[in-house]
Amino acid sequence: MADKILKNIDFEKVLDMASLVAYQEGQIVSRTLVQNKAVSITLFAFDTGEEISAHESKGDALVYILDGSAFITIAGKAYTIEAGQSIVMPAGIPHAVEAAAQFKMLLTVIFPV
Numbered sequence: 310m311a312d313k314i315l316k317n318i319d320f321e322k323v324l325d326m327a328s329l330v331a332y333q334e335g336q337i338v339s340r341t342l343v344q345n346k347a348v349s350i351t352l353f354a355f356d357t358g359e360e361i362s363a364h365e366s367k368g369d370a371l372v373y374i375l376d377g378s379a380f381i382t383i384a385g386k387a388y389t390i391e392a393g394q395s396i397v398m399p400a401g402i403p404h405a406v407e408a409a410a411q412f413k414m415l416l417t418v419i420f421p422v
Contacts (some may be wrong), residue, residue: 314343314345315342315343315350316341316342316343317340318342318344321379322412326352326412326415327375327376327386327413329352330352330353331353331354331411332354332355332356332411332413333354333356333364334356334387335358336356336359337353337354337355337356337359337361337374338353338354339351339352339353339354340352340353341374344380346420346422347419347420347422348368348416348417348418348419348420349368349416349420350415350416350417351373351416352413352415352416353413353414353415353416354361354411354412354413355379355406355408355411355412355413355414356408357408357409357410358408359407359408360363360405360406360407360408360409361405362405363382363383363403363405364403364404364405365400365401365402365403365404366398366400366401366404366418367400367420367421368400368418368419368420369397369398369399369400369415369418369419370397370398370400370404370416370417370418371384371395371396371397371398371416371417371418371419372390372396372397372406372414373394373395373415373416373417374390374391374392374393374394374412374413374414375392375412375413375414375415376392376411376412376413377392377408377410377411377412377413378390378391378392378409378410378412379406379407379408379409379414380406380407380408380409381396381398381404381405381406381407382404382405382407383396383398383399383402383403383404383408384402384403384404385403387395387419388402390410393418400421409415418419
């Protein structure tokens with residue numbers, strides 16, 4: 310059997326992605342599903358008021374909101390993203406994520422190889 314690239318997730322099982330991370334008071338909880346030179350896939354649960362301050366990534370980052378809504382700032386422009394919606398944060402552009410209320414997201418970052 311070949312080595313699995315995905316980790317921390319059940320195989321051959323129907324899953325509710327939002328249930329794979331739990332809210333914790335005053336914290337950002339993460340669960341890494343893949344981390345390598347080409348791609349990173351991580352689930353996050355943000356408690357109200359938590360944030361990741363402005364930073365840049367070497368890869369394009371696709372955010373998909375699983376639960377709640379998030380404030381995302383890209384190059385100084387603010388967006389409100391609701392459950393079921395997504396946005397791409399381009400590589401090399403400053404971006405930040407903030408929780409006005411609890412929310413969960415699936416973050417997929419694709420890196421140049």
